[in-house]
Amino acid sequence: MVMYNTYIKIALRNIFRQKGYTFINIMGLSVGIIVCMLIVLYVINELSYDRFYKNSDQIYRIFVNSEINGLVTNNSKTPGPLGPALKRDFPEVKTYTRIGYFGNKLLRYKENSFREYSIYHVDSTFFDVFNLEFVAGNKNKALNKPNTMVMTESTSKKYFGNENPVGKILDVDGGKENYLITAVIKDFPQNSHFRCGILASNSTYPIIDKEIWLELWYSTYIVLKENTNVAEFQNKLDAAGKRYITPQVEAILGIKVSEFLARGNKYGHKLQPLNSIYLYSQRDYGIDLNTEWGDVKNSDINLIYIFVGVAGFILLIAVINFMNLATARSEKRAKEVGIRKVLGSNKLNLIVQFIVEAIIMSFVSVAIALFLLELILPSFNYFTGKELAIHYLNNFYTMPFLLLFVITLGLLSGSYPAFYLSSFTANEVLKNNTKKGTRKSYLRNTLVVFQFSISIILIAGTLIIQKQINFMLNKNLGFNKERLLLIENTELLGNKTETFKNEMLKNSSVLNVSCSHYMFASGVPGHGYFFDQKSGADPISLSYLDVDYDYINTYQINMAEGRFFERSFLTDTCAVILNEAAVKEYGLKTPVGKELTRLETYEKSKSFKIIGVVKDFHWESLHQKIRPLVMHLKPENRSNKIISVRIKGNNSKDVVKYIKTIWTNIKPNEPMYYSFMDENIVRLYEPEEKTGVLAAGFSSIAIIIACLGLFGLAAYTTEQRTKEIGIRKVLGSTISQLVFLLAKDFTKWVILANVIALPITYYSMNLWLQNYAYRIEINWWIYLLSGFIALLISMLTVGYQSIKAAVANPVECLKYE
Numbered sequence: 001m002v003m004y005n006t007y008i009k010i011a012l013r014n015i016f017r018q019k020g021y022t023f024i025n026i027m028g029l030s031v032g033i034i035v036c037m038l039i040v041l042y043v044i045n046e047l048s049y050d051r052f053y054k055n056s057d058q059i060y061r062i063f064v065n066s067e068i069n070g071l072v073t074n075n076s077k078t079p080g081p082l083g084p085a086l087k088r089d090f091p092e093v094k095t096y097t098r099i100g101y102f103g104n105k106l107l108r109y110k111e112n113s114f115r116e117y118s119i120y121h122v123d124s125t126f127f128d129v130f131n132l133e134f135v136a137g138n139k140n141k142a143l144n145k146p147n148t149m150v151m152t153e154s155t156s157k158k159y160f161g162n163e164n165p166v167g168k169i170l171d172v173d174g175g176k177e178n179y180l181i182t183a184v185i186k187d188f189p190q191n192s193h194f195r196c197g198i199l200a201s202n203s204t205y206p207i208i209d210k211e212i213w214l215e216l217w218y219s220t221y222i223v224l225k226e227n228t229n230v231a232e233f234q235n236k237l238d239a240a241g242k243r244y245i246t247p248q249v250e251a252i253l254g255i256k257v258s259e260f261l262a263r264g265n266k267y268g269h270k271l272q273p274l275n276s277i278y279l280y281s282q283r284d285y286g287i288d289l290n291t292e293w294g295d296v297k298n299s300d301i302n303l304i305y306i307f308v309g310v311a312g313f314i315l316l317i318a319v320i321n322f323m324n325l326a327t328a329r330s331e332k333r334a335k336e337v338g339i340r341k342v343l344g345s346n347k348l349n350l351i352v353q354f355i356v357e358a359i360i361m362s363f364v365s366v367a368i369a370l371f372l373l374e375l376i377l378p379s380f381n382y383f384t385g386k387e388l389a390i391h392y393l394n395n396f397y398t399m400p401f402l403l404l405f406v407i408t409l410g411l412l413s414g415s416y417p418a419f420y421l422s423s424f425t426a427n428e429v430l431k432n433n434t435k436k437g438t439r440k441s442y443l444r445n446t447l448v449v450f451q452f453s454i455s456i457i458l459i460a461g462t463l464i465i466q467k468q469i470n471f472m473l474n475k476n477l478g479f480n481k482e483r484l485l486l487i488e489n490t491e492l493l494g495n496k497t498e499t500f501k502n503e504m505l506k507n508s509s510v511l512n513v514s515c516s517h518y519m520f521a522s523g524v525p526g527h528g529y530f531f532d533q534k535s536g537a538d539p540i541s542l543s544y545l546d547v548d549y550d551y552i553n554t555y556q557i558n559m560a561e562g563r564f565f566e567r568s569f570l571t572d573t574c575a576v577i578l579n580e581a582a583v584k585e586y587g588l589k590t591p592v593g594k595e596l597t598r599l600e601t602y603e604k605s606k607s608f609k610i611i612g613v614v615k616d617f618h619w620e621s622l623h624q625k626i627r628p629l630v631m632h633l634k635p636e637n638r639s640n641k642i643i644s645v646r647i648k649g650n651n652s653k654d655v656v657k658y659i660k661t662i663w664t665n666i667k668p669n670e671p672m673y674y675s676f677m678d679e680n681i682v683r684l685y686e687p688e689e690k691t692g693v694l695a696a697g698f699s700s701i702a703i704i705i706a707c708l709g710l711f712g713l714a715a716y717t718t719e720q721r722t723k724e725i726g727i728r729k730v731l732g733s734t735i736s737q738l739v740f741l742l743a744k745d746f747t748k749w750v751i752l753a754n755v756i757a758l759p760i761t762y763y764s765m766n767l768w769l770q771n772y773a774y775r776i777e778i779n780w781w782i783y784l785l786s787g788f789i790a791l792l793i794s795m796l797t798v799g800y801q802s803i804k805a806a807v808a809n810p811v812e813c814l815k816y817e
Contacts (some may be wrong), residue, residue: 022361024321024708024711025321025322025361025365026361026364026365026368027708028317028318028321028322028705028708029318029319029321029322029361029362029365029369029409029413030365030366030368030369030372031318031369031701031704031705032314032315032317032318032319032701032705033315033318033365033366033369033409034369034372034373034376035310035311035314035315035698035701036311036312036314036315037369037370037373037390038373038376038377038380038388039307039308039310039311040311041388041389041390042307042384042386042388043304043307043308043311045191045386045387045388046278046279046299046304047279047304048191049191049192049193049275049277049278049279049297050191050192050193050274050275050277050278051191051275052189052191052192053130053131053192053274054131055223056274056275057273057274057275058094058223058224058225058226058228059129059221059222059223059273059274060221060222060223060224060230060271060272060273060274061076061219061220061221061271061272061274061277062078062082062220062221062222062237062269062270062271062272063075063076063078063269063270063272064077064078064216064267064268064269064270065266065267065268065269065270066265066266066267066268066541067264067265067266067267068265068266068267068539068540068541069265069540069585071540071541071585073541074270075216076219076281077216077217077218077219078098078216078218078219078220078269079212079213079214079215079216079217079218079244079245080098080207080208080209080210080212080215080217080218081209081210081211081212081213081244082213082218082220082241082244082269083096083097083098083123083218083220083222084096084209085240085244086222086237086240087222089240090233090236090240091225092224092225092228092233092236093222093223093224093225094222094223094224094225095125095128095129095222095223096123096125096129096220096221096222096223097122097123097125097126097128097129097130097220097221098122098123098202098208098218098219098220098221099120099121099122099126099194099218099219099221100120100121100122100202100205100208100217100218100219101119101120101121102119102120102121102198102200103119104116104117104119104488104489105119105172105173106172106173106174106489106492106670107159107170107171107172107198108170108171108172108174109159109160109168109169109170109171112158112159112160113669114158114159115489115671115673116155116197116198118195118196118197118198119196119197119198119199119200120196120198120199120200121199121200121201121202121204121205122143122199122200122201122202123143123202124142124143124144124201124202124203126143126199127139127142127185128223129221129222129223130194130221132185132186132188133185133186134183134184134185134186135153135156135183135184135185135186136164136165136166136183136184137150137166137182137183137184138182138183139183141182142182142183143182143199143200143201143202143203144201144203145180145182145201145203146201146203146204147177147178147179147180147201147204148179148180148181148182148200148201148204149170149179149180149181149182149198149199149200149201150181150182150183150184150185150198150199151165151181151183151184151185151197151198152184152185152186152187152188152196152197152198153184153185153186153187154187154197155197155198156181156184164184165181165184166181166182166183166184167180167181168180168181169181173491173492174492174669174670179200190386190387192297193274193277193278193297193298194297195297211248212248213244213245213248214245214248214249221274230271233271234270234271237268237269237270237271238268238269240269241267241268241269242257242267242268245257245267255539277298278297278298278299279298279299279300279301279304280301281298282298282300282771300771302768302771303691306768310458310695310698313454313458313702314454314698314701314702314705315409316454317451317454317455317702317705317706318413318705319409319412319413320447320450320451321451321705321706321708322358322361322413322414323413323447351419354414355410355411355414355415357414358410358411358413358414358415359406359407359410359411359414360410361410361413362406362407362409362410362413362414363406363410365409366402366405366406366409370390370402373390374390377389383690383693384690445745445749448710448746448749448750448753449749449750449752449753449756450753451705451706451710451753452706452749452750452753452754452757452790452794453753453756453757453760454702454706454757455699455702455703455706455753455790456753456754456757456758456761456786456787456790457757457760457761457764458695458698458699458702458703459699459703459786459789459790460757460758460761460765460782460783460786461695461699461761461764461765461768462692462695462696462699463782463785463786464761464765464768464769464776464778464782465688465691465692465695465768466692466696467776467782468688468769468772468775468776469685469688469689469692471774471775471776472621472622472685472688472772472774473681473682473685475618475622475774477617477618477681478557478558478615478616478617478618479555479556479557479617479618480555480556480646481677481678481681482677482678483646483647483648483649483650483652483676484554484555484644484645484646484647484676484677484678485644485645485646485647485652485655485656485659485674485675485676485677486518486642486643486644486645486674486675486676486677486680487642487643487644487645487659487663487672487673487674488641488642488673488674488675489670489672489673490515490641490642490643491641492667492670493666493667496666497515497643499666500643500662500663500666501513501515501643503662504645504658504659504662507655507658507659508648509647509648509649509651509654509655509658510645510646510647510648510655510659511553511554511646511647511648512550512553512554512645512646513550513554513643513644513645513646514547514548514550514551514553514554514555514643514644515547515548515642515643515644516545516546516547516548516551516641516642516644517545517546517547517641517642518641518642519545519619519620520619520620520621520680520681520684540582540585540586540628541628542578542582542585542628542629542630543619543627543628543629543630544629544630544631544632545619545629545630545631545632546631546632546633546634547565547631547632547633547634548565548633548634549564549565549566549567549633551564551565551631551644552564552614553646554644554645554646555617555644555646556646557614557615557617558614558615559612559613559614559615560580560612560613560614560615561591561592561612561613562577562591562592562610562611562612562613563611563612564577564612564614565577565611565631565633569611571609572611572633573633574606574607574608574609575608575609575610575611575633576596576608576609576610576611576630576631576632577610577611577612577613577614577630577631578591578610578612578613578614578628578629578630578631579613579614579615579616579617579626579628579629579630580613580614580615580616580626581616581625581626581627581628581629582628582629582630583613584628585628591610591613592610592611592612592613593609593610594609594610595607595608595609595610596608596610596630608632614631621684621685622772622773622774623771623772623773624773625773625774644677645659652676656674659672659674660672703790703793706794707793707794707797710746710794710797710798711797711798728741739803743795743798746794746798747791747794747795747798750790750791750794751787751791753790754783754787754790754791757787758783758786758787761783761786762778762783765778766778
């Protein structure tokens with residue numbers, strides 16, 4: 001015990017004796033640890049999604065996989081009768097539930113009214129699949145009856161305060177419907193891929209149980225019994241899907257399914273484990289985000305890999321700093337090693353001494369990092385939308401993990417210096433012959449190259465990410481996104497929609513008004529199958545967009561051929577307009593005048609005449625290639641989701657005020673919900689923007705840590721060459737010559753780091769850009785700029801120490817000689 005106390009005392013003396021190097025080491029390690037811990041907390045949270053549900057490894061979501069004419073689509077929406085059929089026909093299925101979107105509704109209780117966007121209708125078995133905690137009400141009876149609802153705790157407080165809402169009635173959309181509150185549940189955990197505020201009963205809509213197999217409206221989740229062979233069940237699911245769907249396909253579409261499949265087409269249902277939905281949907285299952293409801297959260301496992309790599313790299317840079325400075329100072333500690341060996345210390349004693357020093361510095365660094373982390377976490381949580389925290393006492397593993405982390409970090413950073421310093425022999429040291437240069441300097445230079453290679457990769461990656469984000473925000477989308485006001489809750493206008501439009505057009509600053517579906521929204525536009533009835537071709541999956549006569553002028557979309565819908569043509573209600581991608585998919589050279597057939601309902605189909613083709617425009621994010629799209633004319637359809645208003649000039653505030661006045665006159669008790677298209681598009685790419693900000697922050701931190709180490713090395717190097725500098729100044733060397741002499745060694749290693757880093761950056765960023773259907777080309781100047789930034793920062797870091805040494809009075813350097 002006394003021996004270890006001695007180790008600690010000596011370690012503390014050495015640490016305090018070298019305050020400058022100690023500060024650099026501790027601050028470098030602390031910053032690296034903060035970044036590492038932030039990323040670790042973030043990654044742990046990302047990996048924890050949906051794992052808190054009971055039997056989460058037995059829960060699966062079913063998705064529809066199709067390949068028609070070479071076009072592969074995966075849709076997380078399934079037919080309504082699928083869940084009950086699987087429960088009925090397969091003993092492996094323990095239970096199921098279906099989730100459908102209820103839409104945005106205005107709910108009112110007494111004087112409290114709010115427009116809710118996260119209302120879903122589900123089966124009464126929902127809580128058998130997802131074991132959420134009940135605050136009030138009976139789980140087994142909560143959603144058994146029509147027109148019943150279950151609220152989360154936070155939603156309940158919004159309407160009812162501290163009252164118990166069970167048994168109370170909510171008014172929906174001004175009295176169109178009323179719903180009975182039957183239960184209150186705890187809020188969905190933050191790490192659940194599906195979250196909402198209100199669940200309504202599926203039994204309100206009996207159509208869900210009709211045998212309609214060609215319409216995909218519901219997400220279906222099943223729970224498989226324990227020890228079920230998932231591969232065998234997948235084969236059964238494929239066969240069952242064909243059995244259920246084939247009769248309707250052949251009866252309604254007139255297509256022989258066997259011939260359809262024989263031509264290489266595919267259509268079936270697949271299983272996706274619950275625990276893979278959040279991180280793996282796009283990569284491993286190819287499920288497009290636009291087939292999800294708005295409250296289904298997705299991320300990307302590739303992002304986790306990147307963040308883990310960044311955390312490891314930054315911590316490694318900090319550790320390298322420690323090793324670099326420790327080995328650089330080896331000559332100053334060489335005599336200490338020699339004297340200790342003469343006095344009887346063996347190599348093991350010395351290794352332990354240096355390791356203890358490293359562990360103490362690691363402990364201090366971790367303590368400082370944890371303190372600063374608690375200050376940073378609230379801002380980081382606000383930025384990322386997470387609820388990250390370190391649970392020091394109420395998690396059994398936290399404190400042992402931190403202790404292990406301190407020891408591991410100390411061993412990692414202190415092991416090489418310990419073994420290197422302890423290898424000196426007493427004879428060599430006391431004769432001042434410690435083999436100064438080669439191996440030690442080569443190692444330090446290699447570590448500097450490694451540090452700056454990582455930093456340059458992060459800088460170049462940040463520049464490329466920012467360039468891609470700017471490209472997405474500024475790309476020509478095929479329509480004019482500027483000064484386009486979107487009014488969202490237009491279904492409340494009912495038969496006053498036309499009046500509302502006409503009143504708006506009386507303002508000279510309102511150029512055009514149009515009713516249509518949303519664009520850039522989850523699940524909308526919808527999907528439907530069209531086929532050429534005359535040729536008997538395979539059906540083609542087209543997304544569809546309901547529009548009115550004024551849509552093309554409001555959005556300022558260009559026609560490729562033919563014409564847009566016109567009021568003077570009464571037959572346009574039976575006409576469609578395709579985009580260029582749809583024409584290409586059909587292989588039509590002269591599409592105008594051709595007829596296409598669509599499954600209009602689950603019982604009948606309807607033919608439509610093609611009257612025009614619009615130029616391709618982006619109606620969903622740039623992650624997706626422009627897909628085949630068909631436009632329907634539904635000018636009076638109250639189900640149209642949005643009214644778009646094209647505003648002239650820059651007086652948007654005055655126009656919005658004017659429109660609000662009109663709205664209030666028509667719907668005095670209902671607020672108008674609106675947004676601007678350009679702002680919505682910015683929000684669409686918010687995850688990428690946040691990634692860009694984090695990348696910029698991490699690369700800056702990496703550079704700072706690397707420069708801290710470089711600063712320490714430069715300080716030590718100039719200190720070692722102080723007398724040389726004095727002699728050179730006496731002999732006539734200029735300050736610029738001395739600065740160049742001191743800086744050139746570091747500069748060449750940073751240039752070498754550029755050479756190593758740039759090919760790695762090119763390869764890794766090309767992989768990242770593959771996530772985007774529309775992407776930038778990586779220009780050579782990005783690599784040049786990132787290398788120049790790293791070189792400039794390193795020059796400034798080394799230059800400060802070099803200039804300080806070069807301008808010193810040579811008399812001070814030489815007076816003791």
